[in-house]
Amino acid sequence: MTTYTQMRLFSDDQPTGMSADALAMRLATAPGLVRPGASTWDGGRTPVHPLSMESAYADPELLRDLGARGARFARELGVDVVVGAETAGVPLAAAVSLAAGLPFAFVRKPGYRGHETDEPPVRGADVAGKRVLLVDDAVSSGRAVERFTASLAGVGAEVVGVFVLVDMREVADSVSSVAAALPTESVSTYLQVLALAAASRILDPAVHALSVDAIVNRWTDDDPRWDLLPMAA
Numbered sequence: 187m188t189t190y191t192q193m194r195l196f197s198d199d200q201p202t203g204m205s206a207d208a209l210a211m212r213l214a215t216a217p218g219l220v221r222p223g224a225s226t227w228d229g230g231r232t233p234v235h236p237l238s239m240e241s242a243y244a245d246p247e248l249l250r251d252l253g254a255r256g257a258r259f260a261r262e263l264g265v266d267v268v269v270g271a272e273t274a275g276v277p278l279a280a281a282v283s284l285a286a287g288l289p290f291a292f293v294r295k296p297g298y299r300g301h302e303t304d305e306p307p308v309r310g311a312d313v314a315g316k317r318v319l320l321v322d323d324a325v326s327s328g329r330a331v332e333r334f335t336a337s338l339a340g341v342g343a344e345v346v347g348v349f350v351l352v353d354m355r356e357v358a359d360s361v362s363s364v365a366a367a368l369p370t371e372s373v374s375t376y377l378q379v380l381a382l383a384a385a386s387r388i389l390d391p392a393v394h395a396l397s398v399d400a401i402v403n404r405w406t407d408d409d410p411r412w413d414l415l416p417m418a419a
Contacts, residue, residue, distance in 0.1 A: 216244070222235075257286035307338075320348045354376040
């Protein structure tokens with residue numbers, strides 16, 4: 187698996203009275219964020235517990251505290267503008283912007299076809315010549331980070347870091363060089379979210395144990411344990 191430069195998962199500075207583990211637990215147990223059962227990844231056999239990241243935005247207090255986490259990272263990096271990645275990164279980036287008192291913008295998905303003939307790739311604050319923090323809901327292979335970074339560079343911005351709710355690079359088959367090199371901070375990792383959800387009985391422990399084993403140890407297609415997943419579910 188591709189290695190990457192890993193920033194610390196948790197900041198020493200948390201919302202008042204809240205530990206990093208407590209914020210990760212609130213994220214993992216947000217109603218609807220972790221969907222029970224095991225699906226598949228990219229049409230293959232590798233199981234995945236789907237995450238509905240937008241569920242983290244339903245609770246205004248949780249969204250506020252997630253924004254505060256990102257704001258601390260933004261200040262550490264000395265960024266000028268907070269930029270949300272379309273679409274799931276936009277609400278989180280707005281929360282980070284408010285908490286940090288920094289200008290806000292959002293970057294379109296590359297290839298987006300809007301109503302305008304020449305749809306600008308970035309809307310909101312001016313990012314030309316600015317140090318920006320790219321905010322998204324998650325990072326996995328880093329291909330999306332690479333595309334968004336290229337779009338921002340194309341209008342003169344310098345992406346100096348990435349803030350996400352969940353870092354999934356630990357279970358990705360590969361990670362792009364851009365996503366591997368950019369300073370990145372997350373509220374949690376994918377495996378930690380699943381572990382916390384299982385501990386909270388959101389996920390069935392047997393299904394959780396089997397699916398994580400399959401993900402981490404890369405079960406072969408003929409592994410007999412595949413037959414246990416439907417039985418466990």
